[in-house]
């Protein structure tokens with residue numbers, strides 16, 4: 094399948110491209126719909142984001158993204174469709190993508206009831222970039238082993254996130270005891286979205302410390318800190334097959350707001 098000739102590089106994307114890391118990202122337009130393809134910071138993969146368009150325009154944009162990836166070394170191309178519908182299934186199939194996994198966006202009204210009860214000897218502080226980087230990476234990569242987006246982080250991956258404009262060290266909670274970091278809850282406030290939701294961006298407990306109440310305490314503590322910032326909507330994304338985390342979040346009052354679906358295609362060089 095070749096790229097639709099009507100899918101053209103848009104002049105409006107000049108600013109995007111000026112910021113782009115060479116061929117590591119590109120933008121495409123099909124009528125009034127838009128795609129942006131970018132090399133993922135972790136692993137040999139790419140992501141494509143789409144805005145607007147019917148199934149046919151979306152299929153064309155996905156194909157254009159695949160052509161870009163093929164021309165730049167190939168790899169796995171992932172499209173996350175927010176609130177995926179049958180039309181997204183159709184567009185993905187037409188462009189040679191297969192549904193691979195789902196995640197739910199959950200939300201809860203804040204404040205939630207109840208206090209955070211941490212296991213004995215555990216105390217909570219905030220992340221300190223001067224000495225937490227390697228210890229945090231070890232806990233994160235162990236907790237999220239095999240996870241496509243949150244696993245396998247390097248110092249560079251973390252440095253990139255810490256440099257994001259939304260990053261607030263006061264909202265990156267570290268739980269530790271005499272043995273070091275036992276878990277974390279990293280929060281992100283979406284200042285520019287309606288409702289100004291506060292997200293549990295990444296929460297994890299070291300594998301040897303799971304099942305002892307630490308994840309629940311970290312989640313509650315984080316949500317209370319968001320409430321103290323006048324945030325009234327708590328939000329997070331969770332893989333649809335992560336039964337332990339889903340059970341925790343449901344017990345805190347989170348309900349499903351939206352379900353997103355990842356479609357993937359292996360693109361040869």
Ligand SMILES: CC(C)(COP(=O)(O)OP(=O)(O)OC[C@H]1O[C@@H](n2cnc3c(N)ncnc32)[C@H](O)[C@@H]1OP(=O)(O)O)[C@@H](O)C(=O)NCCC(=O)NCCS
Nearest residue numbers: 236296297298303304305306307308309331337338340341
């Ligand atoms: C999800 C996670 C943070 C929970 O932390 P934890 O310290 O293990 O959880 P807790 O001991 O506080 O248990 C809290 C609740 O989680 C649920 N839960 C925990 N382990 C579970 C398991 N193995 N099976 C089912 N539910 C489980 C239960 O609802 C539990 O409540 P309960 O003890 O009243 O039954 C932790 O398992 C983890 O780090 N997982 C890997 C990373 C991850 O998936 N993060 C979440 C991404 S959205």
